[in-house]
Amino acid sequence: MKETENRDDPLVIGGQAFDSRLLIGTGKYPSDDMIPRIVAASGSRIITVALRRVDFEAATDNVMQHIPDRMQLLPNTSGARNAEEAVRIARLARATGCGNWVKIEAIPDNRHLLPDGYATLRATEILVKEGFVVLPYINADPVVARQLEDAGAAAVMPLAAPIGTNQGLTTREMLRIIIDEIKVPVVVDAGIGKPSQACEAMEMGADACLVNTAIASASDPVAMAGAFAAAIAAGRQAWQAGTGAVRTIAAASSPLTGFLYEGTSDS
Amino acid sequence: MKETENRDDPLVIGGQAFDSRLLIGTGKYPSDDMIPRIVAASGSRIITVALRRVDFEAATDNVMQHIPDRMQLLPNTSGARNAEEAVRIARLARATGCGNWVKIEAIPDNRHLLPDGYATLRATEILVKEGFVVLPYINADPVVARQLEDAGAAAVMPLAAPIGTNQGLTTREMLRIIIDEIKVPVVVDAGIGKPSQACEAMEMGADACLVNTAIASASDPVAMAGAFAAAIAAGRQAWQAGTGAVRTIAAASSPLTGFLYEGTSDS
Amino acid sequence: MKETENRDDPLVIGGQAFDSRLLIGTGKYPSDDMIPRIVAASGSRIITVALRRVDFEAATDNVMQHIPDRMQLLPNTSGARNAEEAVRIARLARATGCGNWVKIEAIPDNRHLLPDGYATLRATEILVKEGFVVLPYINADPVVARQLEDAGAAAVMPLAAPIGTNQGLTTREMLRIIIDEIKVPVVVDAGIGKPSQACEAMEMGADACLVNTAIASASDPVAMAGAFAAAIAAGRQAWQAGTGAVRTIAAASSPLTGFLYEGTSDS
Amino acid sequence: MKETENRDDPLVIGGQAFDSRLLIGTGKYPSDDMIPRIVAASGSRIITVALRRVDFEAATDNVMQHIPDRMQLLPNTSGARNAEEAVRIARLARATGCGNWVKIEAIPDNRHLLPDGYATLRATEILVKEGFVVLPYINADPVVARQLEDAGAAAVMPLAAPIGTNQGLTTREMLRIIIDEIKVPVVVDAGIGKPSQACEAMEMGADACLVNTAIASASDPVAMAGAFAAAIAAGRQAWQAGTGAVRTIAAASSPLTGFLYEGTSDS
Numbered sequence A, B, C, D: 001m002k003e004t005e006n007r008d009d010p011l012v013i014g015g016q017a018f019d020s021r022l023l024i025g026t027g028k029y030p031s032d033d034m035i036p037r038i039v040a041a042s043g044s045r046i047i048t049v050a051l052r053r054v055d056f057e058a059a060t061d062n063v064m065q066h067i068p069d070r071m072q073l074l075p076n077t078s079g080a081r082n083a084e085e086a087v088r089i090a091r092l093a094r095a096t097g098c099g100n101w102v103k104i105e106a107i108p109d110n111r112h113l114l115p116d117g118y119a120t121l122r123a124t125e126i127l128v129k130e131g132f133v134v135l136p137y138i139n140a141d142p143v144v145a146r147q148l149e150d151a152g153a154a155a156v157m158p159l160a161a162p163i164g165t166n167q168g169l170t171t172r173e174m175l176r177i178i179i180d181e182i183k184v185p186v187v188v189d190a191g192i193g194k195p196s197q198a199c200e201a202m203e204m205g206a207d208a209c210l211v212n213t214a215i216a217s218a219s220d221p222v223a224m225a226g227a228f229a230a231a232i233a234a235g236r237q238a239w240q241a242g243t244g245a246v247r248t249i250a251a252a253s254s255p256l257t258g259f260l261y262e263g264t265s266d267s
Helices: A002-007 A032-042 A083-095 A117-129 A142-150 A172-181 A195-203 A221-241 B002-007 B032-042 B083-095 B117-129 B142-150 B172-181 B195-203 B221-241 C002-007 C032-042 C083-095 C117-129 C142-150 C172-181 C195-203 C221-241 D002-007 D032-042 D083-095 D117-129 D142-150 D172-181 D195-203 D221-241
Strands: A011-013 A016-018 A022-024 A046-050 A072-076 A101-104 A133-138 A187-189 A208-211 B011-013 B016-018 B022-024 B046-050 B072-076 B101-104 B133-138 B187-189 B208-211 C011-013 C016-018 C022-024 C046-050 C072-076 C101-104 C133-138 C187-189 C208-211 D011-013 D016-018 D022-024 D046-050 D072-076 D101-104 D133-138 D187-189 D208-211
Touching (some): A022 A032, A032 A221, A072 A083, A083 A117, A117 A142, A195 A208, B032 B221, B195 B208, C083 C117, C195 C221, C208 C221, C221 D195, D032 D221, D101 D117, D142 D172, D195 D221, D208 D221
Parallel strands (some): A022 A208, A072 A101, A101 A133, A187 A208, B022 B208, C022 C046, C022 C208, C046 C072, C187 C208, D022 D208, D046 D072
Antiparallel strands (some): A011 A016, B011 B016
């Protein structure tokens, strides 16, 4: 059912259309062997991988061998602390055959792992000119999102909460503004802990969500991947269906006038 | 996919198993003609109808003719202001062929339309003894829920917010206690405005949700019915899959040790 | 300053006027010796005490000896599991010289310690007829609050969250309805964990708050009592001053038209 | 009482100590005549004013004439769209006798009025070198806050919500991180709509709050100024007093063991 719906409503990034709005990661699973089942259960078409995790010489135990060919690879620059490191990792990723997509992560601190907006902007400017399809990971800052869009980013990836926290949409109001203001796809990334939160992001009009920790840290990651896929499809469908207004005063589901027994003697 | 999953995880109320955890209503739709499509899109197996809306003599335009035969009918006592009126409506419903299920609504005020817990309890005690399968609609009060369970209620239906408001899970903490404490199914009813909210209720461990206004007041009610069905299935699946812990400090998706370029001259 | 303000805006319960809107308790302090300082710092005029804690024969270590004479004593029926026990404790309190005020607590379960609304209502009906000034402790149920008001309760005391949890205004939306609908004073009781939460309750229009655990469990209970007093006075003053509207779109504090440098060559 | 407390706990910015943690503005009041009364009721010692509002040649109706001499003036660069404009306004403010404090506002868009973090950083770097006491207004971005601290900012002023919206602490989780990580004073600015929200910010450990719209848009701005002053003092005091832990399970205020009537025949 999901695929049928999405056939008419694809996610388009960098000129390519995808029939899933759930992006997934490769980190934190009990074993990399699980990745193909996560991919299948999630229905995802885009997967991010830290170049650091790729060992191109090792014959075995390379995360890449677990990723199905049909997936769009989204190498990320995890570990980069500034624009220069991010650019270098992106170039290396392309040079070693990982394609020209890149998720920019430029993270100067090791405690809260929050991205540096300006470093991300500079790296984006450089890499866009070199022909990369750039998806920058940012704090939920509408001004930075606008600057990245102007710089040619293929999408923006604002965070919901610090990575790995499962806290949910703590940046809800700024996400709302980004969704309203930005024309390129908005992919909510980091901090989403439960399918209901991804569903809400989609109801707000987000174009997609990237979920890694919440799937990997579930008791049953494969089942959780399926739950996220369904919740994201539901949220997208609800956004299209147009949610009703919120009221402060109750309204009966059935008309209260004309009560069946009104006026009878024993009521 | 939903039905397959539910085949192994049915909702059981009153000894009957249902392969959907979304209960729907019949009120507020632009036209009763829409009901069969709502039923189909929702996958629902239980539908509530106000006896007041049933005109047993009218040859046409009777809401009952729009309800597919396979649906479990759940007549409700909407319009009753106390236990006596609720009991009388329930008996009439059974006498006129609507079966022995009843959702008790005993609502003394016309502004916020909130149920009277004690009147609901008295009506439940009477109707359970008469062989009804009783589903009482209550405020999210764990003490009342317990008393209703002890009185033989087949399920309890605590509200999320005043009916028709689309406010969502305003009673979240009391719902959490009810879910933890009550053995019979907990069906969250009233006030759910968006699929993400129904999804969250299911992630918390609710057994089912009843949704009417949020579907009927959507721009596209049929699509919204489908969105709720998917979100509820997702929430149930997430509950089964076991959500990961919420953290206050970030945790990288990829290990931060062993950065690929650490120590190289130009980093 | 607080007293000056309150002189014109007293809290009136049972025909008596009080120049503080903070009610306090006597439980959980490191030592009963601390109570006089809590009373002083809080500015409170009403204090609740569990009759169980009162040992009328003991010459020493009786909580009563720590309560200043000018305080209005509000004996509570803590430990009562139903209406009969609550009534009996109230009568005993009056017989032993604790006065005719009573806070009814009728709590059937030991885990979540939530009150039984109907038992509370029955006890209230009995005790009002016997001349008590009755302040019933209830879940945040507007229907029960209305029934208690009709039964002659001098105030209603809906909970914010389960007692002792410090969770804050989890019942916010139901409190809002109670405040709108009920004419007798609404005293928000139980679950308030921080002064900001008491402040918010007052901004919503609550008449007073009862705070015990949040003060007693603070690192410095005396300072925390003062903080609650100030926050409650602030919330009351804000409610009187009329809060401004919430907007979804930003509005500059200073006019944005006529920028000083607009049109200059180097801007 | 507030001043006494603050005498031992001053707010220190730029080497100066202030006995109030409420900063106020000059915009949006029904009349500038009201400013002295707002100053008095708020107890504030720091006031921000848009240089655009200052007409140095006009003999009358200049906002400056309404500001008491003892106030620390905090000129802001409202209207600046980038670093260069902000720097120029700051220099002009100093040249025209407004002192060497400056609140940097660099706001590129007219709809949501959100600040540009990098432009703010550049302006800060320039103005710190020129001897200004710089208080930058920023989105709640911990990375930008850290960079500003490193650049010599005297305080950081992260927003709670878009300016003028009265939405409250929508950036709560990022504020929490900023408060934990930043050594210079954190002044929560913009979007605070009610005293309870300012109180909560202080309970979280913020050093001060700046409030303008919420005071100016109240029905009674002078009373609201007093309410904010009391709420901020309460929140500060609560932070010092150490709030108790939040629990998920109830805990009685009085011990439940040893119920007075336990075992008696009629219980």
